[in-house]
Amino acid sequence: MQNQLDVSVDCVLFGFDGEGLKVLLIEQGLDESGSLSKDQVQTALPGDLVYLDESLDASAERVLKELTSLDGIYLKQFHTFGDPQRVKGLKDQDWLRSFRANPERRVITVAYYSLVKMEDYQPQPSSFAGKAIWVDVNEIPDLAFDHNDIAEKALTVLREELDSKHIGFELLPEKFTLSQLQLLYEIILDKKLDKRNFRKNIKKMDQVIPLDEKQQGVFHKPAQLFRFDKENPED
Amino acid sequence: MQNQLDVSVDCVLFGFDGEGLKVLLIEQGLDESGSLSKDQVQTALPGDLVYLDESLDASAERVLKELTSLDGIYLKQFHTFGDPQRVKGLKDQDWLRSFRANPERRVITVAYYSLVKMEDYQPQPSSFAGKAIWVDVNEIPDLAFDHNDIAEKALTVLREELDSKHIGFELLPEKFTLSQLQLLYEIILDKKLDKRNFRKNIKKMDQVIPLDEKQQGVFHKPAQLFRFDKENPED
Numbered sequence A, B: 001m002q003n004q005l006d007v008s009v010d011c012v013l014f015g016f017d018g019e020g021l022k023v024l025l026i027e028q029g030l031d032e033s034g035s036l037s038k039d040q041v042q043t044a045l046p047g048d049l050v051y052l053d054e055s056l057d058a059s060a061e062r063v064l065k066e067l068t069s070l071d072g073i074y075l076k077q078f079h080t081f082g083d084p085q086r087v088k089g090l091k092d093q094d095w096l097r098s099f100r101a102n103p104e105r106r107v108i109t110v111a112y113y114s115l116v117k118m119e120d121y122q123p124q125p126s127s128f129a130g131k132a133i134w135v136d137v138n139e140i141p142d143l144a145f146d147h148n149d150i151a152e153k154a155l156t157v158l159r160e161e162l163d164s165k166h167i168g169f170e171l172l173p174e175k176f177t178l179s180q181l182q183l184l185y186e187i188i189l190d191k192k193l194d195k196r197n198f199r200k201n202i203k204k205m206d207q208v209i210p211l212d213e214k215q216q217g218v219f220h221k222p223a224q225l226f227r228f229d230k231e232n233p234e235d
Helices: A056-068 A090-097 A145-162 A168-173 A177-188 A195-205 B056-068 B090-097 B147-164 B169-170 B176-188 B195-203
Strands: A005-016 A021-028 A043-044 A047-048 A074-081 A108-115 A131-136 A210-212 A224-227 B005-016 B023-028 B043-044 B047-049 B075-081 B106-118 B131-136 B208-214 B226-229
Touching: A005 A056, A005 A145, A005 A168, A005 B005, A043 A090, A043 A131, A047 A056, A056 A074, A056 A177, A056 B131, A074 A145, A108 A145, A108 A168, A145 A177, A145 B147, A168 A195, A168 B047, A177 A195, A177 A224, A177 B090, A195 B147, B005 B056, B005 B147, B023 B176, B043 B195, B047 B056, B047 B075, B047 B226, B056 B075, B075 B147, B106 B147, B106 B169, B147 B169, B169 B176, B176 B195, B176 B226
Parallel strands: A005 A108, B005 B106
Antiparallel strands: A005 A021, A005 A047, A021 A043, A021 A131, A074 A108, A210 A224, B005 B023, B005 B047, B023 B043, B023 B131, B075 B106, B208 B226
């Protein structure tokens, strides 16, 4: 019935730089020459075929580790994309032929999103099999395959899980101010939040621990710092 | 890298009979003889390999349609299971050898859960490639492969989405009482709810429409009936 089918993982890696929500993209050329004309470049989410003896989670961890050298990044499977035509576009096929053994095969991809503190990771030009770049989520260019759909769905899931699973803290520095936290929520949810209500709700959370420290090196009046304690039981 | 890999879909079909939450399982024998000794029977979630030209959703719809003859059942992809060893158990391999062309292949399975009104569907002994049975979610026997994990995860997701997506109504008859609705929530969430608070919250929902009708054929005082209107905008 089926015997010509591959399975891959693709990762939507989000970062927050204090101003906007970013997603990590890979610019890859059609050859290894290093100098590429613009129409030879494909921009894509980081991903790879799953090795035959490796679990899906292990595969996604491998892709992220190769990319960022970081361990223990927050990583979550969120959807599997399996349109039979998803890698069959002309440009996609040209690109696949340049590096994949069976470019014509259908590929079903298991998508993960992950969250990284940008203070921990800045992409290196030489990392991964191409140039890694941070792009604002509102300025994502045309991507290979169905990667625009995958990135959009990841953002939807991120929004849904922001409150229910407190995942926003994964994107903040270890020590953060309440203004930074509110800005992060506003950017992910794409709406303004009322400062008083926001602070009231946050202060109800036993996991947000006030520190006896203030910001340093800022021009404005330094604000109090907080940290997030995952281990603290939820109230 | 990989060329011996299959992809399947598996469906966790939930039903509610007014007393408990049920899941549909398939009892399949090792041969087609019809009379089977107990240790020859495998119990499993309904599922099948994905056809090469079919999307994942279409594949899950096909499995459910073959099983229930129903169209338009609520169906949602929730997780993909890809442990390299997930079909490699001895009993699983014996079973797979009886009907699959390449039983030794790794199979990655995309899991869906779906919700059906039990008034619309009672399994027929001859349906699907085995005997379909409703089993209470608290009494699920040992299933083939990792199907116990899949069923458990489906239940977790069902609990999470009960409130956020109002999916509980898919399990109720077209017209229902508030007691039936509360019982459904209590059974899915596995906890008692306060009747007054529950009714207060439900009455805030514009989508729950009171009808000018009461229950019929009940021994107790007939209660008012309601229906759920998906199209009504949320308040």
